[in-house]
Structures are given as C-alpha cells and as structure tokens.
Amino acid sequence: MCGIVGYAGSRQAAPVLLDGLEKLEYRGYDSAGVCVHNENGLEPVKAKGRLSVLRDRLEGGSALPGSVGIGHTRWATHGAPSDRNSHPHMSWTGKIAVVHNGIIENEARLREKMLRKGATFSSETDTEVVANLIGYYYEKYGDFVLAVREAVVRLEGSFALGILCKDVPGKIVAVKKDSPLIFGFGEGENFIASDVPAILKYTQTVAYLEDGDMAVFDGDSVEFFDSTGEPTEKKREKITWEMSAAERGGYDHFMMKEIYEQPKALRDTISPRLRNGQVTLEGIDLSAEYLKGLRKIYLVACGSAYYVSVLAKYIIEKTCRIACEAMMASEFRYCDPVVGKDNLVIFVSQSGETADTLAALREAKARGAQTLAIVNVVGSAIAKAADQVIYTWAGPEIAVATTKAFTTQLSVVYLLAMQMAKTLGTMSVGEYNALISGLESLPYDVERVLSQRHLERCQYLASRYHAHHDAFYIGRNVDSGICMEGSLKLKEIAYLHSEAYPAGELKHGPISLIEDGTLVVALATIEPLFDKTMANIKEVKARGADVLCVTLEGYEEQAEKIADSIIAVPKVHPLLQPSLSIIPLQLFSYYVALYRGCDVDKPRNLAKSVTVE
Ligand code: F6R
Numbered sequence: 001m002c003g004i005v006g007y008a009g010s011r012q013a014a015p016v017l018l019d020g021l022e023k024l025e026y027r028g029y030d031s032a033g034v035c036v037h038n039e040n041g042l043e044p045v046k047a048k049g050r051l052s053v054l055r056d057r058l059e060g061g062s063a064l065p066g067s068v069g070i071g072h073t074r075w076a077t078h079g080a081p082s083d084r085n086s087h088p089h090m091s092w093t094g095k096i097a098v099v100h101n102g103i104i105e106n107e108a109r110l111r112e113k114m115l116r117k118g119a120t121f122s123s124e125t126d127t128e129v130v131a132n133l134i135g136y137y138y139e140k141y142g143d144f145v146l147a148v149r150e151a152v153v154r155l156e157g158s159f160a161l162g163i164l165c166k167d168v169p170g171k172i173v174a175v176k177k178d179s180p181l182i183f184g185f186g187e188g189e190n191f192i193a194s195d196v197p198a199i200l201k202y203t204q205t206v207a208y209l210e211d212g213d214m215a216v217f218d219g220d221s222v223e224f225f226d227s228t229g230e231p232t233e234k235k236r237e238k239i240t241w242e243m244s245a246a247e248r249g250g251y252d253h254f255m256m257k258e259i260y261e262q263p264k265a266l267r268d269t270i271s272p273r274l275r276n277g278q279v280t281l282e283g284i285d286l287s288a289e290y291l292k293g294l295r296k297i298y299l300v301a302c303g304s305a306y307y308v309s310v311l312a313k314y315i316i317e318k319t320c321r322i323a324c325e326a327m328m329a330s331e332f333r334y335c336d337p338v339v340g341k342d343n344l345v346i347f348v349s350q351s352g353e354t355a356d357t358l359a360a361l362r363e364a365k366a367r368g369a370q371t372l373a374i375v376n377v378v379g380s381a382i383a384k385a386a387d388q389v390i391y392t393w394a395g396p397e398i399a400v401a402t403t404k405a406f407t408t409q410l411s412v413v414y415l416l417a418m419q420m421a422k423t424l425g426t427m428s429v430g431e432y433n434a435l436i437s438g439l440e441s442l443p444y445d446v447e448r449v450l451s452q453r454h455l456e457r458c459q460y461l462a463s464r465y466h467a468h469h470d471a472f473y474i475g476r477n478v479d480s481g482i483c484m485e486g487s488l489k490l491k492e493i494a495y496l497h498s499e500a501y502p503a504g505e506l507k508h509g510p511i512s513l514i515e516d517g518t519l520v521v522a523l524a525t526i527e528p529l530f531d532k533t534m535a536n537i538k539e540v541k542a543r544g545a546d547v548l549c550v551t552l553e554g555y556e557e558q559a560e561k562i563a564d565s566i567i568a569v570p571k572v573h574p575l576l577q578p579s580l581s582i583i584p585l586q587l588f589s590y591y592v593a594l595y596r597g598c599d600v601d602k603p604r605n606l607a608k609s610v611t612v613e
Helices: 013-023 051-057 107-116 126-141 144-152 254-260 262-273 288-292 303-320 355-366 381-385 404-424 429-449 452-465 478-494 503-508 527-541 556-560 574-595
Strands: 003-008 031-038 041-048 068-074 096-104 157-165 172-177 182-185 190-193 205-208 214-217 222-225 296-301 324-328 343-349 370-375 388-391 470-475 497-502 519-524 546-552 565-569
Touching (some): 003 157, 031 051, 031 096, 190 214, 254 262, 254 574, 262 429, 303 343, 303 478, 303 574, 429 574, 452 546, 470 503, 478 519, 497 503, 503 527, 527 546
Parallel strands (some): 296 343, 343 370, 470 497
Antiparallel strands (some): 031 041, 031 068, 096 157, 182 190, 214 222
16 A cells, blocks of 8 residues: 655666566555656656556656656545646645655644645645645745654654655655655665565665654765654664565466465474474463463454454464454454453554554553564564564565465464463373474475366366356355455455355355355365255255365265365365365465456555555
8 A cells, every 4th residue: 555665876766766666566556656856856757557657658767867766656545546646746835745655634634724824735635735734844944854853743644754855955854653664775875665675676774664763865874863853773674585585486476476485485484483393482472370361362453364363263262272352453443342451462464564453453552451463574563563473484475465474374373372272281292293293294285285286176167167246155163264265365356246154154144145156165174064064055056056165185075966166175184274275265266367357466446555544
C-alpha cells in the first residue's frame, strides 16, 4: 500500500526512482509519480495507472534531468486514482514537494486552517495538506528542516514522508510515524524507501527509522534526529539476502516462485529451532508458572495470517490444553476484549506493518497483556512493538497473495505449541518425538506435493473448473481453517466468488445455494473425520454439486466413489497435515487465475501491506 523512494547522489535520479518504484509495485498501487530537483526547480511528473505509463512518459527516466528526487506509488485513500491526486504533491507556494505513505487523520481540520492562511489546493488528498503545511512554515521561518518539524508535530495519523525544497537543492528530508521507512547508505549516494527491495540493487547497508525519526541527507552525508529533535545515531544493518530473492528468477509469476520456495522457507524457519531432538526458540521466555496462570491465549491477525491463527487455536489447544481464541485484528480493538495480565496475545503478520494488527497489539499492551509476534519482516513495526518476536524465515514475499509466509507462520505455530506443551508437560514423550520427526521431514513432504505430477493435476483441475461462478470450500477441524485460506486464494487472485464453511455448518443455511454444477472443494485429510466429511460431500452431491476432494494418499479409492475429482496429498502427522493440504489449493487458485486471464501477482484493488485501517 503506497511505496516511497528517495535518491540523492550523482546518478540521474529518475531512472533510479523508477527502478525503486518497480520493486515496490508488489505493495499494490493505482498511480505513480516522481519529482526531481533540477535547473528548473522542482519538476513533478505523475501518471494514473501502471508504472509503465509513467516510465513511458519519462522515456525510462532519461527525459527528466536532475540527481536528487523522490518517487511514489499510490493506493488511493483520499480521492480517486488520477494524475491530479497522484504524488508527489506540491505546496501552493511551489517550494515544497512531498511523497507520503500513510493517512493523515486530522486532514480536514488542517485543510481548513491552511485555506484560512491563503493556501490553495488542487487535489483531494491528505498529502497535499502536508505539503501546504510545510510550505506555510517554510514561508514563516525560511528554514527547510524547521518547517518540516513544525508541520509534523501537527499531524495526526500515520506517515512516512520524503520531502524536497526548491531553495535547498541536493537535500531530502524524510520523517516517519507508524509507516515503514528505511534509509540506505551508498557510496556518494543515499536512499530512502518503504522497503528493502527498492534499493537493494544499490546498497545492502540500511537503517530502520523509528517513529519520530528524521533523516536529513544529500549524496554525501546524513544527519538523523530523534522525535525530540536531538541528533541521534542509527544502527547500520546489513541485508543478508540477495537481489535475486526479490526477482522472479525464471518463473512467470512471483506467486509460483514463492509456492516453490516453500520447502526452503520451511527448512530455514524450522531447522535452526530444532536442536538435539528439542524445539529451542531462542529468546522466547514463557515459563511454566506464567503459562499455567494464563486464562486464555488470543491470536490476532488479518486475512491469511488470521487463518493461521484459526489453525493455531486447534493446534495449541490440542497440545497445550490452554483455551485459545482467534480474532480478526480489525475487530479486536473495538470489541472491548477481555484481555489483561493473564492473557498471552499472539500477533501474526508477514509484513509486520498491517495497521489493524499493529493497533491491536498496542491495545493488548495497554491492557497489560504479554504480547508475542510471529513476523516475517525483520525490524518491522510489529516486530519492534511486541514483547517477544519469533521470525519466519520465508525471505521477501513479493506476490500479493501470500503462500510461503502462510506455511512458515504455520510452522512457527507448531514450534511454539511444542515448546509450550513441553514446558507445561501436556504432551507425552512419544507424541513430542513424533512431531519432531514430522517437522524434520516437513520440507521434504512439501517438496513431494510440489512434484510435476501434482502440478499437472492441479492445472488439469483448474482447466476443468475455472469457468464456475461460485465455489464453496468445506472441511472439518484444521481442514476448515485450510478451506478459509484456499477460498481466499481463489477469490483474491482469480476473482471467483468463493466461501468457506466448516463442513458440518453447510446444512444450517448455505446449502440452499448449492445447485446443479456448483463447485464444492471438500477437504478430507483428517482420518478420524473422513467418513463425516464424505457424508457432507454426499449431501452436496445430492443437490447437484460438482465436487473436487482433497484427501490423503490411500483414501483415493473411497473418495473417488463419492466426489467428482480427487487430489491426494501424502499423509503426515495429523497436526502437520494442513501444511501439505494447502499446497494443491495454492496451485489450483494460481492456474484458475491464469485460465481466467487475471494478473496473478497484482490482483485488482489489493495491496501487499495494508497500512491503513
Ligand atoms: C492474502 C494475504 C492477506 C494478508 C493480510 C495480512 O493472500 O496476503 O490476507 O495475509 O493482509 O497481512 P500481514 O500478514 O502482512 O499482516
């Protein structure tokens, strides 16, 4: 959701900015723009639509001279996507240019104030208010940095800002609160960006700005200030992953590449935490005394990460015998949750930036709960704000639809549940050892599901079902959580209406929607519940449904007698089974999306990091 990039150095800025924006495309956007400081002063160029429109307008960047600039991809919040509403925005004085990621909550009041001061507006955006506010204080004090400071203390909401001033060539001021911003240190050049891939081609040395931090820089030097305006030092961090991790590497889409990266991502996430047959989550302090005193564990997240939380409820309750509740982060804050000292609240997030999840985390902390985050992006806001953090080592996830982040989050849930169960003594030695060996072989089992045979089967099934208008996913126990994720994958990338229900729930209402030819995807991967799910399949078959059943190897023959088509996955430890069952559903959605001509990596209306509530 919105991406910003800034460059100061000796190269031509526009191609560097366009390059950076391209790497931020995954965040989701509907328009883009850049502004460069050159001999004409501040020169903004913006375009609604894909980045290629802006790139063509700028002849790849070569048409815009100047070696200092800022760029932006916009995901519309205030005002429809248009050239006019695209960033960068200029102050009415023409002296200040701003790119902004986030939302200014008091924009209406500030807009009134600026109108009274004589400012004019040419867009509907909250960002133009920021540009005018800085412009106003610049006129008042004649000092670029002071003007930014004066403006920023008056802003409510979230922001990462990159700012240019016409009278101060060569300089960029950047500041952040509740939206991500990194600083990149180069040789004779410096960068800012919303995320690492935007600048990785140029530097691997970065600093993660904290809320309230300001960076004032040109190509040769940078000064950092903290929220009180005092000079501060920022720790330089080395990015360990290569640029290739954020490139498609021969695959047609990032989504397919990331589906295939799952065995490695699982290995990287699980292996370092298994030592001498034990789970060791370094730095995680959950004593027996603390765990025994817990009334309930909450699991809070959005979207697919919420579905991991739904699965975690089954897994943690089964292994630890502690009551758990999965909650959508967007609801958590507004339902006056019964949360306090005797609750552990676990937050799950790939990006570590999701606004609702971050806000829920702050709420849980304010109510005195211990917080633990499962996060993929190192140094992200959620990782920093939580009391304890366990990283998924999935590497950068670029496709909007999550795949490898989902399966690695799930693997962390297994590890955490096992560590807690061991501490509490709620798991037998035999069961613990069985899970350890199941976890050790999980990456290999996932590799098996990614075989050419399965791939072709999923492609065939997609060719058979892609023209359907509706799909219903049904399953029991952990299969019902996987149904939610499978159903979300289908709707988000293939734009096929789809719903998920626990299989036993269908006859309490939704079954009235089943008619001749309705697609039902039924998951039957839990042995003790196999017959029950088959009975539910018979119910929908009796009403004309076309049933695709995902089941275990060895159960094909029985399932084939009832369902119309089958895909079988290898049988593993029952608690780990969801990690395999989701793979064919990811592949199925991918191929359905291709058959329907959808843009798999950049589905309409969606953003990778949802940084607004
Ligand atoms: C779906 C998807 C989203 C995210 C959700 C939370 O494929 O990716 O539903 O899971 O927006 O995002 P994070 O995990 O970054 O908090």
